[in-house]
Amino acid sequence: MNITVIGTGYVGLVTGACFAEMGSNVTCVDVDAAKIEGLKQGILPIYEPGLEPIVVNNYKEGRLRFTTSLPEAMADSNLYFIAVGTPPGEDGSADLQYVLAVAREIGQHLKAYSIIVDKSTVPVGTAEKVQAAIQRELDARGVHIPFDVVSNPEFLKEGAAVEDFMRPDRIIVGAEAERAREVMRNLYAPFNRNRERTLFMGVREAEMTKYAANAMLATKISFMNEIANLCDLMGVDVESVREGIGSDARIGYSFIYPGCGYGGSCFPKDVKALIRTAAEHGFDTQVLNAVEARNNQQKTVLFDKITRHFGADLSGLHFGVWGLAFKPGTDDMREASSVVLLEALIAAGATVKAYDPVAREAARATLPADWFASGRLVLTEHQYDALKDVDAMVLVTEWKPFRHPDFEAMKRLMKQPVIFDGRNQYDPKQLQALGFRYAGIGRGEHQPATRAELKIVAG
């Protein structure tokens, strides 16, 4: 099969590389010339485990090509995947300008029957807009060329994207025309070898499925964060509660880890977009409003704990931050909790040394340049360098090397043995025995000062 993937970001590159790995000929298109040039030289624009060898090998074998020219890619293809970004617009709705720009360009160059697949996360009704945009261009050209628009939302997780694409829980295909379903069935056959994973449905249902999935996962996280915050007040260790409820098969263990908020390019924007879509239909999403509000607040929980311990004025204090990416396994900093924490620490007068195993370059590119210029933020090459002479360590992203660190060495390096653990990676009792002051998320029993304080307020 000859496939064109338009948009060579996290989703487009993984999609293109994985289809090529299964034997298809794939051309990846992007407007970012530097990205395309880099890929031709084997330089990947993103960090994603296992992706590099697949890209490099398939490029060498000639099954994967890269170009900035969509018309060039369209010369020998009739299956187009749109995988460009759909960032939040000012009102929170998904900004479709990139998707529709691609649709128009496809319409300008379409030559024969083709299938256009929306892989980007797009609101219900977008396939109809893509259809209309292409049709307008065909009409302007005065040609009649049949085409189908299909919705095939992507469910990969950054950090495990290749694995997720190769062995997905399910493949959702929203297609009305049987001829389009047949092509999609054939395309995904290699991914369905041990069991059938493809679910065919209507286009609008497929579009909604993606939002409902992300909204459900975000809800689980925000629910658990709410329980954790309550545990903090009541002297209850949420980690026991998590195990206690996760063992219920109806609830399960996934996505119930309390923490300092969810980030990334998907959950925050998709929850916002669904709220916005609902508002356009005059519907008030009470649950999702609360999910979003809880998450925004959750991103400030670490800073609140820090100021409860050190006071509101942090000038002259130094903090060591472990983890900048929005989650382990990626260099993606979009909507990362670390950014909210850094902003608050720096605004309160603190200086920060931060370490992340892979997101250093992304941090340099996205965080305010004056933080670096003024020395308020220093990125270190090694995780322990970030702890030298600091008044406290703050764990924001649970990368594996942070899970079982050398606590004795940390104590020697740090000015004060204080740890704020935004992902509940450590055992409070063990740390207390080692002489650390420790605060996790919802580990109530180990924060007597906080409890007492809140009892006074409550009383």
Ligand SMILES: NC(=O)c1ccc[n+]([C@@H]2O[C@H](COP(=O)([O-])OP(=O)(O)OC[C@H]3O[C@@H](n4cnc5c(N)ncnc54)[C@H](O)[C@@H]3O)[C@@H](O)[C@H]2O)c1
């Ligand atoms: N990142 C994820 O984990 C993930 C998972 C599932 C779904 N999605 C969805 O997939 C879509 C893409 O997300 P992403 O994270 O890969 O985005 P991204 O920002 O990493 O990549 C988008 C790419 O599209 C390119 N682009 C923009 N306009 C273009 C055009 N006219 N022609 C060609 N290329 C163009 C950009 O240069 C960029 O490289 C979004 O809708 C997102 O919500 C993302």
